Structure formats: structure tokens, C-alpha cells
Amino acid sequence: MDNLQILFAAPIFTLQLLIDGILIGSIFALAAYGMAMVWGVMKIINFAQGEFVILGGFILYSLTRIGLNPFLAIPLVPVVLFVVGWALYQIVIVRIVEKDLFISILATFGIAILLQQLMNQVFGADVQTVDPGLGTWFLFDNAITVLQIKVVSFFVAVVLGALLALFMKKTRLGQAIRATSQDARAARILGVDTNRVYATTFAVNAAICGAAGALVVMTWVIQPFAGLAYTIRSFMIVIIAGLGNVAGVIFAGLGLGAAENFAGFLLGAEFQAAFIFSLLVVILVWRNFELRLQRGYLK
Amino acid sequence: MNITGRKPILYGIILIVSLIAPWLMPAYQTQLAFLWVMVLFALTWDIIGGQMGYNSFGNIVFFGLGMYTTAVVQRNMHFSIEEYVHVAGRVEMLTPVQYLEGLFLGMGLGAVIAVAAAAFLGACILAMGMRGQYFGICTLGLGVAAGELANGWEYIGAGSGLVTPVFPDQLGQRGAFFYYIFFVLAIIAFVTLRKLYAGRFGLAINAIRDDEDKAEAMGIYTTRHKIVAWCISAFFLSLTGGAAGHLIGFIDPTEVAFAGSTFGVWMILMAILGGKGTLWGPVIGAVIFHITQEVFWTYLFGWQRVALGALIVAIVVFFPEGILGWVRERWPERFGYRVEKSQAVSSSGGGAL
Numbered sequence: 001m002d003n004l005q006i007l008f009a010a011p012i013f014t015l016q017l018l019i020d021g022i023l024i025g026s027i028f029a030l031a032a033y034g035m036a037m038v039w040g041v042m043k044i045i046n047f048a049q050g051e052f053v054i055l056g057g058f059i060l061y062s063l064t065r066i067g068l069n070p071f072l073a074i075p076l077v078p079v080v081l082f083v084v085g086w087a088l089y090q091i092v093i094v095r096i097v098e099k100d101l102f103i104s105i106l107a108t109f110g111i112a113i114l115l116q117q118l119m120n121q122v123f124g125a126d127v128q129t130v131d132p133g134l135g136t137w138f139l140f141d142n143a144i145t146v147l148q149i150k151v152v153s154f155f156v157a158v159v160l161g162a163l164l165a166l167f168m169k170k171t172r173l174g175q176a177i178r179a180t181s182q183d184a185r186a187a188r189i190l191g192v193d194t195n196r197v198y199a200t201t202f203a204v205n206a207a208i209c210g211a212a213g214a215l216v217v218m219t220w221v222i223q224p225f226a227g228l229a230y231t232i233r234s235f236m237i238v239i240i241a242g243l244g245n246v247a248g249v250i251f252a253g254l255g256l257g258a259a260e261n262f263a264g265f266l267l268g269a270e271f272q273a274a275f276i277f278s279l280l281v282v283i284l285v286w287r288n289f290e291l292r293l294q295r296g297y298l299k
Numbered sequence: 300m301n302i303t304g305r306k307p308i309l310y311g312i313i314l315i316v317s318l319i320a321p322w323l324m325p326a327y328q329t330q331l332a333f334l335w336v337m338v339l340f341a342l343t344w345d346i347i348g349g350q351m352g353y354n355s356f357g358n359i360v361f362f363g364l365g366m367y368t369t370a371v372v373q374r375n376m377h378f379s380i381e382e383y384v385h386v387a388g389r390v391e392m393l394t395p396v397q398y399l400e401g402l403f404l405g406m407g408l409g410a411v412i413a414v415a416a417a418a419f420l421g422a423c424i425l426a427m428g429m430r431g432q433y434f435g436i437c438t439l440g441l442g443v444a445a446g447e448l449a450n451g452w453e454y455i456g457a458g459s460g461l462v463t464p465v466f467p468d469q470l471g472q473r474g475a476f477f478y479y480i481f482f483v484l485a486i487i488a489f490v491t492l493r494k495l496y497a498g499r500f501g502l503a504i505n506a507i508r509d510d511e512d513k514a515e516a517m518g519i520y521t522t523r524h525k526i527v528a529w530c531i532s533a534f535f536l537s538l539t540g541g542a543a544g545h546l547i548g549f550i551d552p553t554e555v556a557f558a559g560s561t562f563g564v565w566m567i568l569m570a571i572l573g574g575k576g577t578l579w580g581p582v583i584g585a586v587i588f589h590i591t592q593e594v595f596w597t598y599l600f601g602w603q604r605v606a607l608g609a610l611i612v613a614i615v616v617f618f619p620e621g622i623l624g625w626v627r628e629r630w631p632e633r634f635g636y637r638v639e640k641s642q643a644v645s646s647s648g649g650g651a652l
Contacts, residue, residue, distance in 0.1 A: 045432060045436070092612055092616055095616050095617075096615075096616055099619070101431065101432045102354045102431075102432070102435065103615060103616075103619055105354075105432060105435055105436075106354075106567065106568075106571075106611075106615045107612055107615045107616050109356075109564065109611075110564075110608060110611035110612035110615055111608075111612055113560060113564065113604075113607070113608040113611060114605065114608030114609055114611070114612060115608075116560075116608070117604040117605040117607075117608050118605055118608075120604070121601070121602065121605060225560075228443065228560075232440065232443075235436060268451070270450065270451040270457075270458070271447070271448075271451050273443075273447045273450075274444055274447035274448045274450070274451060277440045277441075277443040277444035277447060278440070278444045278448075280436070280437070280440035280444075281437055281440045281441055281444060284429065284433055284436065284437040284440070285423055285424060285427065285429070285437070287433075288424075288427045288428065288429045288433065289427055291428075292427055292428060
């Protein structure tokens with residue numbers, strides 16, 4: 001807690017942490033949006049979410065290793081992940097989509113472990129990053145530094161989120177996805193091919209995560225076993241926001257990014273991961289407590 | 300199983316084979332000891348996961364608690380902490396008496412702490428009525444958070460882990476010694492659970508699994524039963540953890556003590572593979588899984604974890620009812636369910652509606 005004094009001594013530093021946190025939070029919100037989509041439409045909590053993110057990062061890393069400019073390679077990553085997601089749906093998810101939630105959690109958790117180990121074998125266990133070749137902005141007499149890549153990835157995340165919202169609102173497929181999420185049986189009766197809708201949803205989710213991962217590898221670092229933290233973050237954001245609340249997902253994502261940055265600074269970097277997972281427990285217990293109060297009123 | 304006549308013989312054979320196994324296969328003593336650890340994992344998970352229907356992903360917390368408590372008690376009893384940290388456990392050899400004192404006192408204290416932790420967590424989580432997937436994910440968070448906290452706590456060695464004292468030679472072979480500890484623990488756990496499942500307690504937690512609201516309406520103290528079930532699970536797990544830490548010899552916070560992505564998932568998987576919600580299922584599942592895992596380790600070295608991941612997905616997706624679950628569906632009479640021909644027909648007819 002020594003760092004608390006620094007915050008009081010130099011209030012400008014608070015702004016620094018806030019900016020960094022919000023810029024990172026946009027990426028969390030992107031992955032959380034995908035999780036909310038799969039959860040809402042297919043009633044599956046995808047525990048391989050974080051692994052999709054990390055896989056996206058590794059694909060961008062490999063593409064830059066063969067000489068591509070990272071910014072030109074970004075659009076390729078979601079395409080690859082879309083294919084991966086589609087294949088995973090056809091092999092595994094199609095068999096658990098109607099089963100109970102425990103089976104789907106465990107199965108996607110198994111996929112997560114499988115992907116982790118595969119990435120560990122293929123790309124190695126080392127921490128990797130991609131240098132985007134951008135500079136840094138110095139604001140307020142150099143008191144605040146903002147990495148340009150963080151700003152760029154913030155805007156990429158915003159644009160992607162907007163495109164996705166547009167896709168859901170305007171296209172036939174987007175409408176079919178929304179209809180399925182409201183009532184899968186009714187949608188099926190009215191002629192929606194729900195199987196195709198599920199496959200598309202899962203693949204689009206993987207693609208979104210891939211894009212998020214491409215941004216993560218440029219702004220931060222990735223490591224084959226770092227996926228679970230992203231899954232938990234996505235889950236927390238969806239829980240805080242509530243299913244189907246897009247604006248909530250955005251704000252919760254940005255808030256979580258900022259909160260995590262502050263916690264990492266105050267408690268020390270070694271407790272940042274502990275903070276995320278403890279926060280999950282606290283949020284779930286708190287949410288449960290509130291639900292209980294509501295049930296109390298009903299009685 | 301309802302084959303009363305053959306039961307004592309079956310138990311006798313298992314007992315004798317288990318007792319002489321470490322002498323038949325001296326090279327595999329450690330692996331055999333781990334076999335019983337796996338059985339204990341699956342049995343303890345099945346209390347709340349299978350019988351009560353609360354799918355916990357974080358039971359590994361109690362394993363880690365027991366492990367760390369035992370190791371810390373052992374360390375604080377016989378060594379000065381400063382010295383111990385710097386030379387990583389190799390200060391001086393313990394006499395057998397000292398070693399055993401530390402081990403058993405530590406295991407006892409670990410069990411007390413773990414049961415207290417289970418009661419506290421139960422009061423926070425279970426008593427509030429958290430259920431289903433939220434309970435699963437909450438416990439998952441607990442498991443990982445505990446590992447990360449241990450990873451940052453200097454007193455218990457933080458990220459560089461904790462080394463347990465060297466096993467004194469006078470006690471015989473290390474593998475065999477721990478083999479018998481785990482064997483006795485597993486037998487005690489099995490007999491206790493058998494007794495519990497056969498009585499009111501088992502019926503009550505099965506009722507909670509089937510329909511908690513109705514169970515509560517029928518007058519079962521659901522909260523009390525849930526917490527007690529979790530405490531029993533924690534009790535045996537922490538004892539297992541205490542001895543397992545000394546068997547492994549090195550306690551890493553996230554890879555050994557709070558190993559959510561290995562032990563934590565395996566315990567669920569073994570119970571499912573054998574058939575969750577049955578007494579023998581977890582035992583069978585654990586044996587099969589452990590052998591498979593060792594075979595993978597031997598023949599697919601380097602890719603064994605990948606193969607295990609694929610196995611997890613395959614079991615969960617294609618075989619979720621488990622071995623005993625499948626057998627029970629096939630021959631329900633052997634499990635004491637009376638099925639009459641007409642009844643079976645009408646019930647299947649009802650299902651079609």
C-alpha cells in the first residue's frame with residue numbers, strides 16, 4: 001500500500017492509471033461482448049474465450065514473424081479464428097449445445113486446456129509480444145505518457161464493436177441470431193436454421209476474440225497459459241452488465257480495466273491476478289446477496 | 300451393487316492386492332501412491348459434485364490448504380524459518396519421530412483449518428443460495444485466487460515454492476510409506492462415505508440434487524446439509540493434501556498445491572468417467588484415468604498434456620453418464636431398482652409425450 005502515498009503526492013498519476021486502464025478495458029469489453037453473444041444465443045458459457053484471445057495473439061505474432069506488417073495482418077486474424085471457431089462448433093459444441101450448463105462449462109474448459117497445451121507445443125511457453133513500431137505521446141509536461149498503440153487499439157476495438165452491433169441490427173443473419181436468442185424453438189418453427197445460427201455465432205465469437213488477441217499482443221504480452229484471466233474478465237463483465245446489455249458491457253469493460261490497473265499499482269504486480277479472481281468471487285457473492293434480498297421482498 | 304454373496308470376497312481381493320502392490324511393483328511405488336490420491340480426489344469431489352449436484356471447480360483449495368499447513372507446521376516445529384528459506388530445506392536431517400510428529404500434527408491442523416474454511420465459504424456461498432453455474436464459476440475463481448495469493452505470500456515461500464524436509468531413511472522407502480498413508484485414508488474415506496450415503500444424510504443430499512426447493516419444502520435443512528457435505532469433502536482433501544505435499548517434496552503454489560488446471564479438473568473428470576453420483580464410480584474412474592494418464596506420460600512424452608485435454612473433451616462430450624452410469628442404465632436390477640416390464644414400457648411411453 002506504499003504506492004497509495006504516491007497517488008496523493010502526485011494526483012496526475014491517477015489520470016495516467018485511469019487512461020491506461022480504460023484503453024486496455026476496451027479490449028476486455030470486446031471479448032466480453034463475444035461471450036455475452038454466445039451465452040445469450042446458445043446458453044453456453046464459453047470457457048475457451050481467453051484461449052481464443054491468446055490464439056489470436058499468437059497468430060498475429062506468427063504472421064509478423066514471416067514479414068507481414070502487424071497492422072495489415074490484423075484483418076487476417078479474425079478470419080483464421082472464424083475457421084477455428086466453426087470447426088470447433090462442428091466437432092464438439094454441436095453435441096453439447098442442448099445439454100445442461102455444467103456439461104458445456106466442462107467441455108469448453110476441456111477445449112481451453114487442449115488449446116493451451118497445443119499453443120504451448122507449437123509456439124513455446126515463452127512470453128511473446130509484437131512491436132507495432134509506434135511511438136509514445138507525452139502530455140502535461142511529460143507527466144503522462146500514452147502509448148500510441150493503446151489509443152489505436154482502443155479505436156480498433158470501438159470500430160469492431162460498432163460493426164458487430166450493425167451486423168446484428170441490419171443483416172438477415174444478425175436478425176436470425178437475435179431471434180434465436182429470444183426463443184430458439186419459435187425461431188426454428190419460423191424457418192430459421194438454428195444450427196447454422198449457432199455455428200455462426202460461435203465462429204463470430206471466436207473471430208472477435210481473435211481480433212482482441214491481436215490487439216493484446218501489440219499492447220501487452222501473451223503467454224499460452226494466460227487465457228483463463230481473459231475468460232474470467234469476460235465473465236465478470238457480462239455478470240456486472242447483465243445479459244443482452246451492450247452499453248453495460250462497454251462500461252463494465254472500461255471500469256474493470258481501470259480497476260485492475262489501480263489494483264495492480266496499489267497491491268503490486270504479483271497480486272494483480274489474485275485481485276481479478278478474488279473480485280470474481282466477491283462479485284458473485286454480492287450478486288447472490290442482492291438476489292436474495294429481492295426474493296425476500298417477494299416473500 | 301446387489302450381489303451380497305460375492306461382496307466380502309470382492310473386498311478381500313481388493314484389500315490383499317492393494318496391500319501387497321507396492322512390494323510386487325517396487326519401481327512404481329510413487330505412482331501407486333498417487334493412484335490412491337486420485338481415488339481420494341474423485342471420492343471427495345463426488346460428495347458435493349455427484350451426490351449433491353453442486354459442481355465445484357474449486358475443491359482444490361482445500362487440498363492446497365492442507366498441503367501448505369502441513370508443510371508450514373513441519374517447518375516451524377523443527378527449523379528456524381530464516382535458515383530454512385535460505386538453504387531450501389536441507390538444514391539437517393530430521394529423526395523419524397520428529398518427522399512423523401510434524402507430519403501428523405500438520406495434517407491434523409490442516410484438516411481443522413480446511414474444515415473451518417469450508418464452513419466459512421459455505422456460509423458465504425452456499426447458505427446464500429448460490430447454485431448451478433454460478434456456484435461452479437465462483438469456486439473456480441476461489442481456486443485460482445488461492446493459488447495466486449499463495450504465489451505472492453513471502454511467508455510460505457511465494458512463487459519459489461516450499462520444500463518439505465528430507466524423508467528420513469529409517470522409515471523405509473518413501474513411496475511405500477506414503478502409499479500406505481493414502482491407502483488407509485482412502486479406505487477410511489470410502490467406508491465413511493458408504494455409511495453416509497446409505498443413511499439419512501445421503502438421502503438428504505440426493506434430494507437436494509434432484510430438487511432443492513422441494514427438499515426444503517419437505518423439511519430438510521438444506522443449508523446445513525450442504526455445508527456439512529462440503530466440510531466432509533474438505534476434511535479428506537486436506538488430509539490428502541498434507542501427505543501429498545510431503546510425497547512430492549516440493550510445493551509450488553500454482554502447479555502443485557492449487558493446481559486447478561490439472562488436479563482440479565481431473566477430480567471432476569475422474570468422477571464423471573466412473574459415473575458421478577455412485578459410490579464405486581469415482582474409484583473406478585480414478586483408477587482408469589490414472590493408468591491412462593501414466594500411459595500417456597510414457598508413450599506420448601511432450602504431447603501428454605495435449606492428449607489429456609483431448610481426453611477431457613471426449614469424455615465430457617461423448618460419455619457424460621460415466622461407466623457406472625451406463626451400466627446402471629443397462630442393468631438397473633443390479634443396483635436395487637425394481638423394474639417391472641409393464642412399468643418400463645409405460646414410463647418410456649410417457650417420455651415420448
